[in-house]
Structures are given as structure tokens and as C-alpha cells.
Amino acid sequence: MAKLRVAIHKLTSCSGCQLAILNQGAQLLDLLEDIDIVHFIEGGLYEPDASVDLALIEGSVTTPEDLQRLQHARSNSKLLVSIGACATSGGVQALRNMQDERAWKQAIYAKPEFIDTLANSTPIKAHAKVDFELWGCPITIEQLNNLIRQLRFGTLPIDNKEKLCMECKRRQQVCVMVTRQAPCLGPVTRTACGALCPAFGRACYGCFGPSEQPNGKSLGKRFAGLGLMPAQIAQRFASIHSQSPDFNEQYHHWQALDPKLSEEDKQ
Amino acid sequence: MTQHFLPKQQLQLLIDCLRAEGYGVIGPKVKDDAIVFEELADATELPYGIEEDSAPGRYQLKKARHKRAFAFNTGPQGLKPFLFAPEQELWRAEHTDDGLIFRQSFPAIRPLAFIGLRACDLAALALQDKHFAEGPYPDPSYQAKRQQLFIVAVNCSRSASTCFCVSTGDGPSAESGFDLCLDELDRGYLINVGSDKGQRIADKLGLEAASGAKRAVATRQHQRAVQQQERQMPDEKTLMTLVDKLDDQRWQDIAERCLACGNCTSVCPTCFCSKQESHSDIKGQASSQVRLWDSCFSEQHSYIVGKVIRNEISQRYRQWVLHKLANWQLQYGRSGCVGCGRCIAWCPVAIDLVEEARALCLGDKP
Ligand code: SF4
Ligand code: SF4
Ligand code: SF4
Ligand code: SF4
Numbered sequence: 001m002a003k004l005r006v007a008i009h010k011l012t013s014c015s016g017c018q019l020a021i022l023n024q025g026a027q028l029l030d031l032l033e034d035i036d037i038v039h040f041i042e043g044g045l046y047e048p049d050a051s052v053d054l055a056l057i058e059g060s061v062t063t064p065e066d067l068q069r070l071q072h073a074r075s076n077s078k079l080l081v082s083i084g085a086c087a088t089s090g091g092v093q094a095l096r097n098m099q100d101e102r103a104w105k106q107a108i109y110a111k112p113e114f115i116d117t118l119a120n121s122t123p124i125k126a127h128a129k130v131d132f133e134l135w136g137c138p139i140t141i142e143q144l145n146n147l148i149r150q151l152r153f154g155t156l157p158i159d160n161k162e163k164l165c166m167e168c169k170r171r172q173q174v175c176v177m178v179t180r181q182a183p184c185l186g187p188v189t190r191t192a193c194g195a196l197c198p199a200f201g202r203a204c205y206g207c208f209g210p211s212e213q214p215n216g217k218s219l220g221k222r223f224a225g226l227g228l229m230p231a232q233i234a235q236r237f238a239s240i241h242s243q244s245p246d247f248n249e250q251y252h253h254w255q256a257l258d259p260k261l262s263e264e265d266k267q
Numbered sequence: 268m269t270q271h272f273l274p275k276q277q278l279q280l281l282i283d284c285l286r287a288e289g290y291g292v293i294g295p296k297v298k299d300d301a302i303v304f305e306e307l308a309d310a311t312e313l314p315y316g317i318e319e320d321s322a323p324g325r326y327q328l329k330k331a332r333h334k335r336a337f338a339f340n341t342g343p344q345g346l347k348p349f350l351f352a353p354e355q356e357l358w359r360a361e362h363t364d365d366g367l368i369f370r371q372s373f374p375a376i377r378p379l380a381f382i383g384l385r386a387c388d389l390a391a392l393a394l395q396d397k398h399f400a401e402g403p404y405p406d407p408s409y410q411a412k413r414q415q416l417f418i419v420a421v422n423c424s425r426s427a428s429t430c431f432c433v434s435t436g437d438g439p440s441a442e443s444g445f446d447l448c449l450d451e452l453d454r455g456y457l458i459n460v461g462s463d464k465g466q467r468i469a470d471k472l473g474l475e476a477a478s479g480a481k482r483a484v485a486t487r488q489h490q491r492a493v494q495q496q497e498r499q500m501p502d503e504k505t506l507m508t509l510v511d512k513l514d515d516q517r518w519q520d521i522a523e524r525c526l527a528c529g530n531c532t533s534v535c536p537t538c539f540c541s542k543q544e545s546h547s548d549i550k551g552q553a554s555s556q557v558r559l560w561d562s563c564f565s566e567q568h569s570y571i572v573g574k575v576i577r578n579e580i581s582q583r584y585r586q587w588v589l590h591k592l593a594n595w596q597l598q599y600g601r602s603g604c605v606g607c608g609r610c611i612a613w614c615p616v617a618i619d620l621v622e623e624a625r626a627l628c629l630g631d632k633p
Contacts, residue, residue, distance in 0.1 A: 027549060030549045030550055031549060033550070034549075034550075145549050146547075149547050149549060149551060152551055153547075153551065158544075161566065162565055162566070162567070163526075163527070163528050163529065163565070165526075165528040165529055165530050165533075165615075166528075166529050166533065166560070166561075166562060166565060169353070169529070169530060169533035169534070169560070170353035170354055170533075170559060170560050171353070172303070172343075172344065172348055172353065173299070174298070174299040174300060174301040174303070174343060175343070175530065175613055175615065177324075177615045178324060178325060178326050178612065178613050178615060179299070179300040179301055179326055179327065180300065181325075184615070186528070187526035187528035187530075187615055188526065201299065212565075212566040213527050213566065213578075213580060215525065215526045215527065215580060217523070218523060218524050218525070218526055218616055219526060219615075219616070221616075222324075222615065222616045222617075
């Protein structure tokens with residue numbers, strides 16, 4: 001069977017998801033029996049316009065150039081898969097969508113006129129057809145390898161939207177929400193990390209985005225009952241996947257209840 | 268039944284005897300702010316002077332004034348994860364020079380003795396036995412683990428606020444299903460023998476007969492534990508009326524709170540649902556079929572021929588309650604709830620099964 005030709009494109013992102021390829025260790029040699037990587041700047045391969053079977057897109061669209069490169073990648077590739085929080089929902093940098101972007105630019109950069117950005121940071125699916133999404137901040141090696149393996153078998157992976165709590169319990173972690181009143185997003189977050197944070201006694205931050213049937217409304221109320229202020233609850237839902245509709249709704253709901261906001265801000 | 272007495276400092280002797288008989292000894296320990304069951308190196312690792320404060324959505328350990336080892340009631344686990352593993356390989360398929368080969372997988376099994384299980388845990392074990400060991404399709408690894416199990420139960424001397432085993436008829440004292448059963452007193456343990464295996468261990472301990480005074484203390488402890496229970500699950504006949512309440516508005520009310528997270532079914536010592544996944548190696552040369560704990564609160568649990576049958580949280584909660592409290596009676600001859608209260612304490616949003624069952628069956632206004 002011919003190898004899969006793969007291009008790995010990076011738009012606006014921290015490059016952390018691409019490490020799922022580089023951090024494989026010796027296993028990378030096995031993976032390379034299945035795929036030919038033709039474009040991968042982080043790995044020193046530069047051929048952005050090559051035709052490929054699979055384009056993996058890391059990063060969100062935040063500049064006119066991002067948009068152009070995404071469109072090229074889409075037309076040069078049979079399958080397109082977005083990898084990581086930035087590509088799937090806009091990422092941490094999408095927090096700016098909810099702020100006055102111009103004011104921030106002026107406050108931070110000496111010459112803001114050199115910064116050429118679009119109004120919002122948006123996910124890949126807002127601009128191009130996406131065949132599959134790998135959620136996570138960052139994605140795991142297992143997610144990536146499973147994608148490649150399933151493609152080699154001639155199918156796409158199962159889109160596992162199960163809640164993190166199920167994996168947390170399978171690993172027999174003690175629930176930090178129940179013992180420590182920690183504001184854990186596990187009950188509304190997709191599985192994939194193996195319940196990493198609860199294993200270290202920490203509440204889940206929601207790196208893998210919303211699960212199936214995420215009852216954010218009830219969870220937010222529970223956080224309030226545990227003593228969090230509305231602004232803290234809003235931040236909890238906003239941090240990594242602020243633009244995913246389920247978390248975004250909770251962000252706006254709790255932000256509007258923040259007593260520190262003036263009446264004018266609330267509008 | 269004759270009761271014997273084991274002085275407090277000789278508990279180690281019991282552990283040593285079990286080990287000499289070839290058992291790995293599992294007992295309660297404090298870990299990550301909860302009581303969990305793990306291999307015990309010696310008796311000093313037991314949670315002396317620890318009790319739990321539990322309430323809907325809350326579980327906290329606290330120091331008590333006494334120095335008893337078994338003053339807690341439950342932790343999140345019970346026996347379930349040891350007999351019905353959360354994740355277990357069932358079989359493997361491999362490409363070999365001789366073609367594709369299928370092989371059944373069997374976990375390594377060694378004799379285990381559990382110290383500190385409660386009456387509700389034993390009632391749950393009897394139900395899991397019915398499902399995994401005595402049904403038409405027994406699970407061979409469960410059966411093998413079950414056969415070599417040694418159980419040292421402990422009668423509860425107090426009840427946590429989430430306990431309601433009296434109303435389900437399963438506790439707070441164990442009447443059968445153990446090899447040995449302890450009543451913990453300040454200076455030692457009353458011991459009841461429940462099996463020949465148990466007698467063999469008891470013989471090695473050189474026990475004295477328990478005095479009437481000590482037995483009277485144990486009886487008073489039992490009565491106190493009974494009186495402390497505030498929650499009452501409706502009786503089984505009343506619970507059967509749930510099947511006529513499929514359209515009750517209350518399912519919608521619950522669904523506004525319920526996260527469909529599956530924590531309740533995971534901690535429930537009687538829930539047994541699982542799903543299977545096949546995990547392939549990176550080269551596609553070997554594949555492992557794995558059984559994982561599942562829950563009726565998960566989407567894929569009701570995924571049948573391309574469609575999710577129970578998409579709404581209200582339907583999923585209804586499935587859990589209807590199966591557990593009503594339809595188990597048709598399936599296994601009794602309700603699936605043994606009154607341990609775990610699902611109440613470990614529900615992240617404090618949903619109280621007893622309160623909901625009473626509201627649905629009896630019209631109680633919570
Ligand atoms: S710690 Fe978080 S992820 Fe784990 S069971 Fe509790 S709420 Fe769910
Ligand atoms: S339904 Fe709840 S109280 Fe009843 S056995 Fe299960 S976890 Fe325990
Ligand atoms: S209540 Fe739900 S998880 Fe438990 S055994 Fe029944 S269907 Fe399975
Ligand atoms: S009842 Fe509680 S523990 Fe059970 S699924 Fe709903 S929120 Fe989770």
C-alpha cells in the first residue's frame with residue numbers, strides 16, 4: 001500500500017500540537033512506514049504547495065495570510081483534519097474576540113500599525129470543509145496515531161465525545177469536585193487526556209473542549225454554589241475554548257452577572 | 268453462632284495469617300482525601316481515627332476522637348473495580364506468519380483477602396455475582412477472581428448521613444456472604460465466622476470467647492447505626508410504580524441539574540454496564556479488544572444502528588432510575604440499590620437518588 005502523503009500546516013498557534021509528531025520517540029520510525037511527511041516546517045520540511053492525501057492543520061485563522069494558506073492547503077489535499085484547540089475552536093487567542101482588540105494592540109505594541117490581523121481568531125471549520133477534528137490543547141500522540149492508523153484501515157476514527165468523568169472514574173481517581181470543591185470542567189469536557197489534572201488533585205480546565213450533551217448551565221450553577229464569583233465562572237468556561245458555542249454561552253451568561261461590570265459594559 | 272474476641276493489637280496477626288495462607292491483603296487506606304481500598308503492608312496503614320462527613324455532592328474525611336480503624340462507612344470504590352475491572356482486555360488478534368490468530372486474554376489472578384467491606388458491599392457483591400457469575404453467559408475472569416476471594420467484613424458502628432441500607436434491607440450489619448465478620452470495639456474486635464475458610468483462619472488466631480458485656484456493646488453500636496439513618500428508600504413494591512411514570516415532569520426537572528456525567532453509575536457497586544473498543548497497534552499488526560466501564564448516562568450507551576435512542580438527559584436519568592430501582596426486580600429478583608449512598612455523595616451536582624425516588628413515587632416535595 002502506498003504511504004499516505006501528509007502535510008502539516010501551522011497557522012496561528014504555539015506549535016505545541018505538532019510536538020505530538022516529534023515527541024513520539026522511536027515509534028516515529030513505525031509511523032513513517034505509513035506516512036510520507038512532505039511539508040512540516042517544524043521538522044525542517046518546506047513544500048507548502050505539494051499535493052497530499054492528508055493535511056493536518058494546527059492553529060486558528062487570525063491573519064489574512066492564515067486564511068490564504070488554509071485555502072491552499074484545502075485545495076491541495078484530499079482530507080483535511082484540524083488538530084488542537086486553536087484549529088478546532090479558535091484557541092486561547094480567540095479570547096480577544098470578546099475584547100477591544102484595537103485597544104490591546106495599542107497598549108502592547110510600540111508600532112501597532114505593523115500588526116496585520118483579522119477582527120477575530122476563528123476555527124478552521126469557519127473557512128474550509130473539515131473532514132475530522134482532533135480536539136485538545138495540545139492533542140495527544142495517541143489521538144494522532146489513531147487517526148493515521150484508522151485512515152490506513154480505510155476509515156475515520158470514532159469521534160469519542162464521552163465525558164472526562166467516565167475516564168476519571170475508570171482510573172479510580174478520587175473526584176476533586178466532591179472532596180475539595182474544586183471547579184472541575186470534567187463533566188462537560190471531552191475525554192482524551194486520561195484525566196490528567198484530577199490525577200494530580202486539580203480540577204479539569206477543559207482542554208479537549210465540550211463533550212456530548214454538556215450541561216454547562218447546571219455545572220456553572222454548581223460552581224457558584226461552591227463559592228466561585230460570576231466572573232470566575234465565566235473565566236473557567238472561557239479560557240481555552242471560549243468560541244465553542246457551548247462554553248461561549250456559559251461565558252456570556254456568567255460574565256453578564258458580574259457585579260463589577262458597569263451597566264454600560266453589560267450591554 | 269459463637270463470637271470470639273481479638274484484642275486490638277492482634278489485628279496484625281489476622282493480616283499475617285491471611286498472608287501465610289497465600290492471600291494478598293487489601294484494606295482501607297486514606298488516599299487523595301478519601302478512603303480507598305489498596306494492598307496493605309501492615310495494620311498501621313489502616314485509617315485509625317478517621318470518619319467521613321458525607322452529604323449530597325460532598326465527601327470529607329475528618330479526625331474523630333477515637334482511634335478505631337473502621338469508623339468510616341464507605342469510600343468511592345467498594346469491591347466492584349477489583350472483580351469487574353474498569354478496563355480489561357478480552358481478546359487479541361494478531362497477524363503472524365501462520366495467518367491471523369485470535370487469542371482470549373485472561374488477567375493474572377491471585378487470591379485476595381479484603382478487610383473492611385460492609386453489609387452493603389456484600390449485598391452488592393451478591394447482585395454482581397448474579398450478573399457476572401450465575402447468569403447464562405458468565406464472565407470467566409470474574410468467576411475466577413470471585414472464587415479465590417476471602418472476605419473480612421466489618422459491621423457499621425455508625426452511619427454516614429448518605430447511608431440508607433436499613434430501608435433497602437441490606438445493613439448496617441452483615442448477616443452472610445463473609446468468611447469472617449468483625450464488630451469493632453475500642454479495645455478489639457468481636458469475630459464471627461461465616462465459612463470453613465474463615466474457621467481455618469480463626470483457629471490460627473487463638474481466640475478467646477467474647478464476654479456478654481462486649482456483645483452488648485456491639486448490639487448498641489448496631490442500634491445506633493440503624494437510628495442514625497435519615498434517608499429512606501421507598502419499598503420495592505412502591506418502586507415498581509416508577510414504570511407508570513414515564514412522562515412525569517420530574518424527569519425534566521432533574522435533567523436541568525443532571526450533568527449526565529456517569530459518576531453515579533461508576534461508583535454504584537451494582538451497576539455493570541460496559542462497552543468494547545478495539546485498540547490497534549501503530550503498525551496495524553495486532554489489535555486488542557478492550558472492555559471498558561460504560562454508563563447509561565453516556566451517548567453511545569444507547570447508540571443502536573446509527574441512532575442514539577436516549578439523546579436527552581431526562582431519558583438517561585430515567586433509564587438509570589427505572590433500571591436500578593424497578594426493572595432490576597424483574598431481572599434479578601430485587602431492586603439494584605443496596606443503600607450505600609455512594610451515588611448521592613459522589614454526584615458532582617448533589618442529586619439525591621432517594622429524594623428523587625420519593626418525589627416520583629410518593630409525591631414528596633423536596
Ligand atoms: S474530578 Fe472532575 S473529571 Fe473527575 S469525576 Fe470529578 S468532576 Fe469528573
Ligand atoms: S444506587 Fe446509589 S445508593 Fe444504591 S447501591 Fe447504587 S450507589 Fe449505592
Ligand atoms: S442503571 Fe444504567 S449503568 Fe446501571 S446497570 Fe442499569 S443501564 Fe447499566
Ligand atoms: S445524577 Fe449526578 S452523578 Fe449521576 S449523571 Fe447526573 S450529575 Fe452525574
